[in-house]
Amino acid sequence: GVRDSDDSVSGRVRVAVRLRPQNAEEMVADADFADCVELQPEFKRLKLRKNNWDSDTYEFDEVLTESASQKRVYEVVAKPVVESVLDGYNGTVMAYGQTGTGKTFTLGRLGDEDTSARGIMVRAMEDILSNISRDSDSVMISYLQLYMETIQDLLNPINDNISIVEDPKTGDVSVPAATLVDIRTHHDFMELLRLGEAHRVAANTKLNTESSRSHAILMVHVKRSVTDMESEIPSDNYHSLHMSKSSKPPIIRKGKLVVVDLAGSERVHKSGSEGHTLEEAKSINLSLSALGKCINALAENSPHVPVRDSKLTRLLKDSFGGTARTSLIVTVGPSPRHRAETSSTILFGQRAM
Numbered sequence: 417g418v419r420d421s422d423d424s425v426s427g428r429v430r431v432a433v434r435l436r437p438q439n440a441e442e443m444v445a446d447a448d449f450a451d452c453v454e455l456q457p458e459f460k461r462l463k464l465r466k467n468n469w470d471s472d473t474y475e476f477d478e479v480l481t482e483s484a485s486q487k488r489v490y491e492v493v494a495k496p497v498v499e500s501v502l503d504g505y506n507g508t509v510m511a512y513g514q515t516g517t518g519k520t521f522t523l524g525r526l527g528d529e530d531t532s533a534r535g536i537m538v539r540a541m542e543d544i545l546s547n548i549s550r551d552s553d554s555v556m557i558s559y560l561q562l563y564m565e566t567i568q569d570l571l572n573p574i575n576d577n578i579s580i581v582e583d584p585k586t587g588d589v590s591v592p593a594a595t596l597v598d599i600r601t602h603h604d605f606m607e608l609l610r611l612g613e614a615h616r617v618a619a620n621t622k623l624n625t626e627s628s629r630s631h632a633i634l635m636v637h638v639k640r641s642v643t644d645m646e647s648e649i650p651s652d653n654y655h656s657l658h659m660s661k662s663s664k665p666p667i668i669r670k671g672k673l674v675v676v677d678l679a680g681s682e683r684v685h686k687s688g689s690e691g692h693t694l695e696e697a698k699s700i701n702l703s704l705s706a707l708g709k710c711i712n713a714l715a716e717n718s719p720h721v722p723v724r725d726s727k728l729t730r731l732l733k734d735s736f737g738g739t740a741r742t743s744l745i746v747t748v749g750p751s752p753r754h755r756a757e758t759s760s761t762i763l764f765g766q767r768a769m
């Protein structure tokens with residue numbers, strides 16, 4: 417793909433890789449083996465071990481080690497996207513990787529007991545809420561689950577088959593049937609996210625599936641009214657503030673942030689699965705490979721981005737490419753037992769660059 421040092425270039429997907437620390441089980445099971453991933457963050461490089469004497473080296477926009485804090489991950493991966501959303505653009509942050517490698521840890525952790533544990537969704541909302549005006553601006557959110565090409569409303573479970581509507585003139589996509597909640601405070605948002613998570617657990621129990629088999633999609637619509645001279649006028653100067661308001665109408669800036677916790681990328685082995693599991697696997701493969709094709713097309717500056725192939729890519733249509741900013745975080749674990757999955761995750765990330 418095209419590599420640019422200027423990351424504001426449109427269409428460019430920024431790709432970061434994050435390595436999860438070894439867990440308790442791996443400390444025992446992998447004790448006699450070397451980790452299959454070695455990071456060189458100063459060179460933004462990842463080495464994937466092939467065998468005892470050889471490894472492949474890959475470069476990313478950012479390489480986040482086991483000790484990278486949630487705060488740092490947010491700043492590197494999501495903050496630039498959030499800033500452009502506040503400026504009136506659309507943007508996407510998504511996490512891709514095998515189940516158990518830290519997608520939800522990275523995006524969805526609430527950090528109730530310990531605020532340093534907060535993930536990208538919570539930090540993004542904190543940033544957005546602290547940059548808007550309570551009286552003239554608005555922040556509205558929807559929270560959806562996409563499972564087997566069906567969109568469910570995590571804020572209102574009765575709503576379990578939502579359609580995507582596309583504006584023929586602007587090409588903007590929307591889900592008019594989805595619950596849209598006006599968020600005023602951080603507390604409002606935390607309550608809603610908790611409710612959404614509870615609904616997600618209930619819905620997946622009913623469908624007899626794991627949450628790792630579906631995509632969770634948080635959409636944040638930000639509407640701000642800004643005046644050109646806003647920054648130049650001291651707020652205590654009533655007269656000039658008044659003048660500027662009467663002479664120049666405020667400009668409305670609308671941006672949309674989409675945060676996507678993707679379904680686990682692991683291949684379900686067709687030989688071992690049948691019926692429901694096989695259909696699930698096919699559906700996940702369909703949406704993830706459609707996503708892969710779209711981000712490859714973006715990386716190659718191709719005029720044709722095949723968004724029509726899945727609901728996931730149709731939903732994201734106006735949130736990547738064009739003036740939208742996209743960040744992809746690929747998550748991997750250190751265990752040599754998952755080397756093949758880790759390799760395929762890394763290649764997915766590489767194809768986006």
Ligand code: ADP
Pocket residue numbers: 435436437482513514515516517518519520521522628747
């Ligand atoms: P996924 O959503 O990709 O299936 P999770 O986010 O649920 O993975 O993470 C799996 C487990 O690993 C969880 O117990 C989580 O707390 C832990 N974990 C993931 N990433 C990290 C990390 N960077 N540091 C510490 N623990 C992590």
Ligand code: MG
Pocket residue numbers: 519520521628677
């Ligand atoms: Mg998860």
